[in-house]
Amino acid sequence: MAAVSVSVSGTDRAPVRISKVAGRYLLFDIDDIMHLRRHHNICSVFVGTTPQNPQQNIFMGLPVELMPEEAQVLVDKKVAYIFDDGVFHPARLATLDEPTRRAYLQSLKHEGKMAQLVAEESKKQFVPKVKQGKKKSKASRTEAGPAVEDPVEQETSTVGEKDVEDTIDLFDSSTPASLTSKPKSINNVPTKAEPEGYFVTPTTTSALLLTPTVFPHLPPSPPAEPSECGGLSTAAVTPASVDNLPASYPLYAHLQDKGYYMMPGLRFGCDYNVYPGDPLRFHSHFQATHVGWEDEITMLDVVTGGRLGTNVKKGFLLGGAVTSSEPQTAEGETAGSGDAVRTFCVEWAAM
Amino acid sequence: MAFDDDDDPHPATHPATGNSSNPPNDADDDDKPQDFRLFNSTLPARRPQASGRAIRRGEKDFEAHGTRAQEGQLEASREAMHDVLGYTRTHRPPRDHLRGWYFPHRWAHHAETDSGGLFARHRVVVLESDKGSLAHTMGRVVTGADRHAPAALKTWLLPEEALYLVERGSLDLWWPARDIAHVFAGKGEEAGEDAGPYDEEDVPLGVPLSLQAAYALLIGRPGDRGRVPLERYQVYANLRRSGYKVLRATPLSPPAAGARSLWEWLFALLGPAARKSRASPLVGPGLYRSYAQVYARLALVPRHRPSAVTELTPTAITEKAGQEDEEEDPFHVFYHVWNNSAAAASFTKARPPPPDFRVAVVDARTTGPPTLEQMRGLLERGAVFEVPPLNPPSPFAAAATTNPQSSFSGGGAGGGGIGAVYKRLKHGWRNAVVAVVDGGLVSYLRFGEMAFGEERLYERFDAVGLPGGAG
Numbered sequence: 139m140a141a142v143s144v145s146v147s148g149t150d151r152a153p154v155r156i157s158k159v160a161g162r163y164l165l166f167d168i169d170d171i172m173h174l175r176r177h178h179n180i181c182s183v184f185v186g187t188t189p190q191n192p193q194q195n196i197f198m199g200l201p202v203e204l205m206p207e208e209a210q211v212l213v214d215k216k217v218a219y220i221f222d223d224g225v226f227h228p229a230r231l232a233t234l235d236e237p238t239r240r241a242y243l244q245s246l247k248h249e250g251k252m253a254q255l256v257a258e259e260s261k262k263q264f265v266p267k268v269k270q271g272k273k274k275s276k277a278s279r280t281e282a283g284p285a286v287e288d289p290v291e292q293e294t295s296t297v298g299e300k301d302v303e304d305t306i307d308l309f310d311s312s313t314p315a316s317l318t319s320k321p322k323s324i325n326n327v328p329t330k331a332e333p334e335g336y337f338v339t340p341t342t343t344s345a346l347l348l349t350p351t352v353f354p355h356l357p358p359s360p361p362a363e364p365s366e367c368g369g370l371s372t373a374a375v376t377p378a379s380v381d382n383l384p385a386s387y388p389l390y391a392h393l394q395d396k397g398y399y400m401m402p403g404l405r406f407g408c409d410y411n412v413y414p415g416d417p418l419r420f421h422s423h424f425q426a427t428h429v430g431w432e433d434e435i436t437m438l439d440v441v442t443g444g445r446l447g448t449n450v451k452k453g454f455l456l457g458g459a460v461t462s463s464e465p466q467t468a469e470g471e472t473a474g475s476g477d478a479v480r481t482f483c484v485e486w487a488a489m
Numbered sequence: 490m491a492f493d494d495d496d497d498p499h500p501a502t503h504p505a506t507g508n509s510s511n512p513p514n515d516a517d518d519d520d521k522p523q524d525f526r527l528f529n530s531t532l533p534a535r536r537p538q539a540s541g542r543a544i545r546r547g548e549k550d551f552e553a554h555g556t557r558a559q560e561g562q563l564e565a566s567r568e569a570m571h572d573v574l575g576y577t578r579t580h581r582p583p584r585d586h587l588r589g590w591y592f593p594h595r596w597a598h599h600a601e602t603d604s605g606g607l608f609a610r611h612r613v614v615v616l617e618s619d620k621g622s623l624a625h626t627m628g629r630v631v632t633g634a635d636r637h638a639p640a641a642l643k644t645w646l647l648p649e650e651a652l653y654l655v656e657r658g659s660l661d662l663w664w665p666a667r668d669i670a671h672v673f674a675g676k677g678e679e680a681g682e683d684a685g686p687y688d689e690e691d692v693p694l695g696v697p698l699s700l701q702a703a704y705a706l707l708i709g710r711p712g713d714r715g716r717v718p719l720e721r722y723q724v725y726a727n728l729r730r731s732g733y734k735v736l737r738a739t740p741l742s743p744p745a746a747g748a749r750s751l752w753e754w755l756f757a758l759l760g761p762a763a764r765k766s767r768a769s770p771l772v773g774p775g776l777y778r779s780y781a782q783v784y785a786r787l788a789l790v791p792r793h794r795p796s797a798v799t800e801l802t803p804t805a806i807t808e809k810a811g812q813e814d815e816e817e818d819p820f821h822v823f824y825h826v827w828n829n830s831a832a833a834a835s836f837t838k839a840r841p842p843p844p845d846f847r848v849a850v851v852d853a854r855t856t857g858p859p860t861l862e863q864m865r866g867l868l869e870r871g872a873v874f875e876v877p878p879l880n881p882p883s884p885f886a887a888a889a890t891t892n893p894q895s896s897f898s899g900g901g902a903g904g905g906g907i908g909a910v911y912k913r914l915k916h917g918w919r920n921a922v923v924a925v926v927d928g929g930l931v932s933y934l935r936f937g938e939m940a941f942g943e944e945r946l947y948e949r950f951d952a953v954g955l956p957g958g959a960g
Contacts, residue, residue, distance in 0.1 A: 157701060159708045162719045166701040168574045172567060185723055185929035186700075187730060188528075189578050189658030195730050197528040199574055199656075201704065203719070203929040227705035231664045231696070239666065239696050246697060247687040253579045335687070337580035337588075337661050340699040384854065404853055404927030414552045418525070418570070419563040421549050 250335030386428030792942025
C-alpha cells in the first residue's frame with residue numbers, strides 16, 4: 139500500500155475514489171490523501187484512531203472525512219469521483235465466489251508473512267540499537283515495520299486505565315525490546331522456525347475491487363470501479379453532484395480556487411478555518427463565514443466575530459456569492475474564478 | 490457526583506504526549522494539525538532514527554516565504570505523516586488475534602425484553618472469544634435467547650464498538666460466506682487456533698474485512714438498525730480514546746408520580762391566589778419582623794423550580810417507543826459516560842453505576858442551537874429517551890430529597906458563603922453534555938438546568954441583621 143512512490147505527478151494520476159457512506163465522504167487510501175494534500179490543497183480532517191497508539195486524540199489516523207464542499211470541488215475538477223461504498227460493499231461481498239475468496243486470502247497471507255518478517259527484522263535490529271540503529275532504520279520504513287509490538291502489549295492490558303499506563307511505558311521505552319518481549323516468548327506456542335504470518339486488516343478494499351469480475355448488483359453510478367482497473371480516463375468521469383451541499387459552497391469554492399487550505403470552522407465559530415498553506419506548516423489566517431448577498435448582517439455579529447478573530451490572530455472574513463445584477467466593479471476578488479464571490483475582512487480595532 | 494465533575498469532558502491529560510515531549514499548547518491557534526514528525530519519533534521502532542536529530546516541536550510559520558528550507562520542513566512533515574498513516578494493522582496469531590464475524594440479521598427480530606440496555610437488535614458482530622479485557626466495557630451476551638443456538642453464548646458487539654476495535658487494530662472482522670451455524674460449527678474454544686492464518690479451512694468461511702469495509706458496513710443514517718451515524722461513532726471513539734467508559738444510554742423507566750409534585754401543585758395554587766386578592770400596595774402596612782416576609786410578597790413573577798421528570802401518559806410513551814428508530818430529535822441522551830476512576834474495579838457493563846456524564850450527539854451541519862422545547866426534551870421530559878435525573882448541588886441535596894419545602898424555613902437557602910451560591914448555580918440541578926460534531930471535529934458543551942429562584946439572597950439579610958437585633 140505504501141509502496142507507491144509519492145512522486146506521482148498531479149496530472150497523470152487515476153482519479154481518487156471518494157467513499158460515500160451514509161451521506162458522508164471518506165478517504166481511506168493514504169496515497170490518495172497525500173496526493174490531494176500536495177496537489178489540490180485539500181487537507182480536511184483525519185477522524186480515525188491511530189492503531190500504533192490508540193489511546194490519544196492528538197494524532198489522528200485514517201480515514202479522512204471530507205466536507206461535502208470538498209467532495210464537490212474535487213469532482214468538479216475531475217480529480218475524484220464519488221462511489222457509494224455503503225451500497226457497494228454489502229453487494230460485492232455477498233457475491234464473492236470461492237476462487238475470489240481464495241485468491242484474496244492468499245494475497246493477505248502473503249502480506250501477513252511479509253509483515254512478520256519485517257517485524258522480526260526490525261526487532262533484531264532494535265536490540266543492538268546503539269550501533270546499527272541508524273544504518274538499518276531505512277529498512278524499517280516499510281509499512282508494517284513500526285509498531286508491531288504495540289498490539290501485543292496493548293491488547294493484553296485493559297482498554298482503559300491500564301492501557302494508558304502501557305502506552306506511556308512505550309514512550310519511555312528505553313527498555314530494550316528484548317525485555318518487553320520476554321513474556322511473549324514464554325507464552326508463545328509456535329517457535330519461529332518458519333513464518334506463519336500475521337493476520338492482516340487491510341486499510342482499503344482495493345484488493346477486492348481489483349478482481350476483474352463484473353457484478354450486476356452494482357448501484358447505477360456511472361464512474362464506477364472500471365477506473366480502479368485503470369481503464370477509465372480522467373475525462374470520462376462524469377461529475378456527480380454531491381448532495382447536502384451547504385449554502386456556503388460558493389465561498390468555499392472561491393477560497394479553494396485561490397489555493398487556500400480549509401478546515402471545518404467549528405472551533406472558531408465560523409464556517410471555515412482558512413490556511414495560507416498546508417496546516418502542517420502554517421497558521422491559519424482567516425475565519426471565514428458565509429453570508430448571503432442580500433442578507434442583513436447585524437452589527438453585533440460583526441463585532442463578535444471580529445473580536446474573536448483578533449484575539450486568535452485571525453481575520454474575520456465575511457463572504458458570499460454575488461447575486462443578480464450587481465455592478466461588478468473591477469475588483470481583484472471577482473477576477474479569477476467564474477463565479478463572482480466577494481469577500482471582506484473585519485479587524486476588531488479597539489474599544 | 491462531586492463538584493469536580495462538572496469540568497468539561499475533554500481529557501485533562503493526553504497520555505501520548507503526557508511526558509516531556511508535550512507540544513506547546515498554541516493558545517492563539519488551533520492545536521489540530523500536529524507535527525507528525527514528533528509523533529513518528531515517539532513510536533518505538535522509530536527511536537533509533539529519531540534520536541539523531543533534534544525533534545522539532547509543532548511550530549509553524551505565518552506564510553510561505555518560498556525558501557527551500559521551509560519547503561523541506563513541510564515535506565519532512567508530510568513524509569512523516571505518510572509513514573505513520575501508511576501503517577497496516579496486523580494481528581499476531583495465537584494471542585492477539587481476536588476475530589469477529591459480521592452477522593447483521595442474527596438478532597434483527599429479537600424482542601427487547603429487559604430494559605437493561607441490551608440493544609440486541611443492533612448487535613451485529615459476534616466475537617469468537619472474549620479473551621483480553623476488552624470485554625470489560627463492551628459487548629454483551631444476548632440474554633433470553635435459545636442457549637443451544639449457534640453462538641448464543643458469544644459476546645455480541647454494537648456497531649460503534651466493533652468499528653472502534655477494528656480501527657484501533659484490536660479486532661479482525663470477517664465477512665461470513667456461510668451462515669452462523671457453519672461458521673461456529675467446528676469451533677471448540679481452542680480449535681482452529683493452532684492453524685496458521687488464512688489456512689485452507691478458512692476459505693469456505695469468509696473473508697477478512699478492511700477498515701474501509703468496516704466503515705461501509707457499520708456506519709449508517711440515524712435509525713438504521715445495526716449501524717451507527719458517523720458523528721455518534723466519532724464521539725464514541727473520541728471518548729474511548731480519552732479513556733472514558735462509554736455505553737449507550739438506556740431508557741429510563743417512567744418514574745412514579747410522588748407526593749412531592751402534588752405538594753408543589755398545591756402550593757402553586759395557593760401562592761398567587763393569595764396575593765392576587767390583595768389590592769395595592771404589594772407590601773401593605775403592617776409589622777414585618779424579617780426581610781423574608783417582605784421579599785416573599787414582592788415575588789410576583791413565578792420562578793422556575795427544578796422538578797422531577799415530567800411524565801408522559803402511558804399511551805404517549807408507547808407511541809413514542811414505536812418510533813424509536815425513526816429519525817428523531819437529536820437532542821437526547823445517547824451515551825452514558827463514566828470516568829475511569831477508582832470505582833473502575835466495580836464497574837459491570839450489565840449493571841453499570843449511575844453515569845458521570847450523559848452525552849447527546851448532534852451534527853453541526855444539520856442542527857441549530859437547541860430550542861427551548863428541545864432543551865426541555867433533553868433535560869426534563871423523559872419519554873423514550875433517558876433524561877438526566879435531578880442532581881441538586883450538594884447543600885440542597887439532602888433537603889431536596891427529604892422535604893422540598895425546608896429551604897423556606899431555614900435561614901440562608903443553601904448555606905455557605907456567597908461563593909457557594911455561584912458554585913451551586915454553575916453546577917445546576919441536572920445537566921447533559923452535548924457533543925457537537927463538525928466534519929469530524931468534536932466540541933463538548935454542557936447544558937445545566939439552573940435555578941436562580943432557589944437561591945434566596947434576601948434570607949441572608951436577616952441572617953446578618955439577626956445578631957444585632959437579638960442582642
